[in-house]
Amino acid sequence: MNEATYLVRHTTAYTYSEPAQQSHNLACLLPRDYAEQSLDASKVLLSPEPQWRNEWRDIYGNHRHSFSLSVPHETLEVTLLAKLTRRLSPPPDIPRPWEDCVLPDGALWSSPALIQREFRFPSPQLPALNEPGFDCDDCFAPGRPVLAALDAFMTRIHGTFTYDPKATTTFTPLAEVYKKKAGVCQDFAHAAIAELRRRGFAAGYVSGYLETVPPPGREKLRGADATHAWYAVYLPGHGWIHFDPTNNSRAGLQHLITAWGRDYGDVAPLKGVLLGGGAHTVKVAVDVFPWPDQVPEDLRNVF
Numbered sequence: 001m002n003e004a005t006y007l008v009r010h011t012t013a014y015t016y017s018e019p020a021q022q023s024h025n026l027a028c029l030l031p032r033d034y035a036e037q038s039l040d041a042s043k044v045l046l047s048p049e050p051q052w053r054n055e056w057r058d059i060y061g062n063h064r065h066s067f068s069l070s071v072p073h074e075t076l077e078v079t080l081l082a083k084l085t086r087r088l089s090p091p092p093d094i095p096r097p098w099e100d101c102v103l104p105d106g107a108l109w110s111s112p113a114l115i116q117r118e119f120r121f122p123s124p125q126l127p128a129l130n131e132p133g134f135d136c137d138d139c140f141a142p143g144r145p146v147l148a149a150l151d152a153f154m155t156r157i158h159g160t161f162t163y164d165p166k167a168t169t170t171f172t173p174l175a176e177v178y179k180k181k182a183g184v185c186q187d188f189a190h191a192a193i194a195e196l197r198r199r200g201f202a203a204g205y206v207s208g209y210l211e212t213v214p215p216p217g218r219e220k221l222r223g224a225d226a227t228h229a230w231y232a233v234y235l236p237g238h239g240w241i242h243f244d245p246t247n248n249s250r251a252g253l254q255h256l257i258t259a260w261g262r263d264y265g266d267v268a269p270l271k272g273v274l275l276g277g278g279a280h281t282v283k284v285a286v287d288v289f290p291w292p293d294q295v296p297e298d299l300r301n302v303f
Contacts (some may be wrong), residue, residue, distance in 0.1 A: 003087040005040070005291040008136025008209055009300060010080040010227070012270055013283045019072035020277035028259050028267050029080040030063035036087045037257055038171065039063075041303040045079040058245065059115070062259035073118050078270060081207035081302050083291060088253050092238050098146040103118045103236050104251070108236040116234040119202040126174060126190060129198040133178035133191060134160050140199060150233060150243065157192050157245035170264070185229040185246040186264055192231050192245055193263065202234040204260045206242060207267045211254035226286050227269060232260060 010029065036204075044065055046053070053067035069076070100107040103197050122128040139152040146218045160181055167182035174194055189205055196203040210228045230244040230251060240260075242251035251257075259267040288295045289295045 002253055003085055005083065006211065006256060007086045007289045007291050008080065008082045008084065008256060008293050009211070009285075009287045009289075009299065010200045010269075011283075011285045012078045014076040014280055015283075016074050016076075016276075016280045017278035020069075020076075020274050021072055021076050022068070022070050022275040023073070023076065023272055023277075024068045025066065025076075025078075025270060025272035027065040027067070027078065027270050028062055028207070029065065029078070029269055030258070031082050031084050032062060032257050032259060034061070034257075036089060038085045038087075040083045040085055042080070042082040043302065045077075045081070047077045047079075048073050058301075060259070060261055060266070062261070072276075079146060080145050081299070083303065084256060086253050086256055087106075091250070092147070092241070094147050094235060094238055095145055097143045098140055098145070099148040101132045101146045103202065104200070106200065106236075110236070114236070116202045116236075119204045119234060120197055120200065122197070123266075125263040125265050126197070129194055132198070133174070133195055135182065136160075136195065146230065146235060147241070150241065151250075153192070153196070154243045154245050154250075155248055158189055158248035161188055161191060161245075163188075163246060185244075188245040189229045190263060192243070194233075197235060204232050204234070204240070205263045205267065206230050206232050206251075206260045207256060207264075207269070208258045209256040209286060211256075211290065226284065227258075228255075229264070230255070 014094060029044060031039050046067060048069060050067035050069050056064050058064050064205055091293055103117065136153055136156045139156055140149050162182040164182040165184050167180050168177060168187050174190055177183050177191055193203045193205060207229050230242060232240040232242045234240050244251055244255065261267045292300065
């Protein structure tokens with residue numbers, strides 16, 4: 001099993017044109033702990049310091065923070081510092097045809113109680129599709145092995161949709177994404193998930209980060225220097241298989257996982273309710289440093 005350790009620094013800074021009287025916030029920032037990733041140390045720094053904060057895990061196992069400020073404030077800065085170790089298992093060998101892996105009649109779905117079944121159904125940002133959003137029927141030829149079908153589908157997404165940060169916003173409806181066939185990593189993931197669910201797969205949205213500085217001789221991946229998104233497909237008996245259509249690759253050691261849910265709305269890094277504040281600006285900065293060789297000196301002793 002290959003592994004690598006990283007330090008992540010993710011800062012979100014809000015500046016308000018007039019004092020905000022109150023703000024109530026929900027954060028989904030801490031990377032996940034699971035079989036292929038461990039959170040070794042972490043801090044979530046808040047400025048100004050809130051009057052109330054709480055931490056817990058949601059139904060999908062994601063780390064959550066909520067916090068409230070009830071005094072006037074003109075800025076709000078939220079910084080995640082996290083040291084984590086990412087492990088990569090050997091790629092699975094799944095010779096079964098894709099038809100065995102879909103609901104409701106796939107032969108591999110033997111347990112009715114799995115929460116993963118929820119990922120087969122529509123979610124708030126991903127309504128049910130009555131027809132394909134793009135041409136991909138040939139990816140799912142009858143009897144084709146499931147991983148071959150899913151790899152071909154990922155490549156089809158990559159080739160069909162143009163990476164264009166100006167084409168969409170965080171709240172662009174799925175129908176418009178299909179019409180424009182352009183957007184960013186969130187749109188690529190949403191377009192894939194909705195179509196996979198239409199075909200019966202349990203598919204979920206994954207948020208995280210990419211290594212900022214690529215290994216020597218490799219190009220920087222799209223989505224580095226910001227939060228990134230991709231999707232995962234649940235194959236009974238084998239678990240979640242992660243696909244990054246923006247970069248046309250399965251997720252590797254450089255894909256650091258924050259959270260997964262049904263769509264972006266389940267795992268937005270920050271959201272909340274604000275009283276007052278007027279107009280505001282937001283600045284986001286993300287760095288992912290291989291540990292310890294590329295970690296700046298001032299960050300080596302943060303924990």
